[in-house]
Amino acid sequence: MKINRIKYLLQQHVHQKLTKSESEELEEGLASGAHDTEFESIFQEVWEENQANNLSDVESDNLRIQQVLERIEPKRRVRHLQPMLYIASSLLLIFSFIKWGIPHLNNAKTTEEQSLITQTISIPYGEKKKIALPDSTIVFLNSGTTISYSSDFNQKLREVNLKGEAFFEVKKDTSKPFRIHIKDSYIEVLGTSFNVKSYPNDLNLAVTVNTGKVEVGKMDMNLQKEEILGVLTQKKRMIYEFSNHNIQIDSLENAIVLMNWKExxxxxxxxxxxxxxxxxxxxxxxxxxxxxxxxxxxxxxxxxxxxxxxxxxxxxxxxxxxxxxxxxxxxxxx
The missing domain is CATH 3.55.50.30 (Phage tail protein beta-alpha-beta fold)
Structure with missing residues (x-):
């Protein structure tokens, strides 16, 4: 893949203008590992251009880059994901200062946008934790699980990113659907309780509904809904295989057994x-x-x-x- 082509695809991705074929091309390029050096260099160049011209939002850019990298298979992610995210995180700090820090020195007023940060909670092996999100949703986090969300959570959207296993008791709010991002998949509800399991090295996503209704689907490279995989009701479980996209939905008379870990x-x-x-x-x-x-x-x-x-x-x-x-x-x- 030529340098100009890589730069074009990354620019299109940042501005959420990728076509389906371009999305596939970018993902294949990242997954192959053949152009890692070029990608790292162009990541920086693209971000510098965008931030210098105020063309994009730092937080959303980082989320979109992470979603691309999350779609690389587990073995590739272990070797290549951390260096790329280190670069992305470093650039975020630099560009956040350029875009927000310098103006703040000249203006004592702090805007809501300036104060946005990502909240991340990680649970070590051997531990579990119960937390309450800003909308009063209760989340039980299993060992080795990470959940993250923006500090503007519940102002316009209710979105979290999850790696691992968690049981959600979602506070009902018909005006703000609750969405969970997992690799290239999403789970969306209004108010319900359900279990989600997908650790970084798991080959599938498992969703089990305790009460209410849950929608499970796929997202495109721009974090938009691409396909609905299924709608689950009480005592239903879906297992979605990431590699071959197989979907298994079954009924569980004793579904609560799969959620016993929180007890x-x-x-x-x-x-x-x-x-x-x-x-x-x-x-x-x-x-x-x-x-x-x-x-x-x-x-x-x-x-x-x-x-x-x-x-x-x-x-x-x-x-x-x-x-x-x-x-x-x-x-x-x-």
């Missing part, structure tokens, strides 16, 4: 030990290692109410006879 209860239903290990890593802030693939494929069902890790492992080991040992924060399954 410190771990529930498994015919799940592989490898899948259970991922949950326990976040829950107890430990690391699992398997000596054989055979152990990974053993399946378990059960419900455990806030048990110490050692006791839980003893129960799992007895129910399907495997051996394990604990070395500080590492669990080795033989």
């Amino acid at each position: 410190q209860i771990i529930s498994f239903e015919n799940q592989k030990l490898a899948e259970i290990a991922l949950v326990l890593e976040r829950w107890y802030n430990v690391e699992f290692s398997f000596k054989t693939d055979e152990s990974k494929d053993k399946r378990y069902s059960g419900e455990f109410n806030n048990l110490p890790l050692k006791k839980l492992l003893e129960i799992l080991a007895l129910s399907n006879s495997f051996k394990y040992r604990i070395e500080q924060k590492k669990i080795i399954i033989d």
Whole structure:
């Protein structure tokens, strides 16, 4: 991809003028990694031009860039996302000062736009947290989860970005739909309670509705609704695969079981030990290692109410006879 073409696509993206084919071209270019140096250089050039001419808003630019990068597959993101976001964050600080800081030195009045910042809450492994958003929506955040929103949340829009798992009790407001952004997908409601699960390395998005109605869909590169994937009602669950776009919707008589984590209860239903290990890593802030693939494929069902890790492992080991040992924060399954 030529330099001029990269610059054109980024400019179109910032101004939300990308066509569908151009969006696909930009995304493929980012995902390939073949032009990382050029992208980093042109990111800076494009932002400098826009900010010098007051052509765009810093916060919205950053959100759109993040949405592009979020669509790169997990392994690519681990290697390339952090450097790109570091550059974007650094530029944001510089351009925020140029656009807002210097005028503020000459004008003591602080406008609402000048004070906008992004609020971010990250929950470490081994912990959980209950928070209240500015609109009185209650959110339970599971271990290893990050939620972020703008400081103007609930003034015109109610939008959050989520990585991980959370249970939402959304305050009803028919004039301001509540929207959650996850990778290239969105979830939109007016007032309801539901569970969302999609950690950064998960291959799918799982949405389970406890009460009310939830719309799940895809966004385009400009953060506009592109496609509605489904509308879920009480006790319905959708699993959306990011890679092949497969959608599975099923009814759950006991849907609340999938939300028990917020009550410190771990529930498994015919799940592989490898899948259970991922949950326990976040829950107890430990690391699992398997000596054989055979152990990974053993399946378990059960419900455990806030048990110490050692006791839980003893129960799992007895129910399907495997051996394990604990070395500080590492669990080795033989």
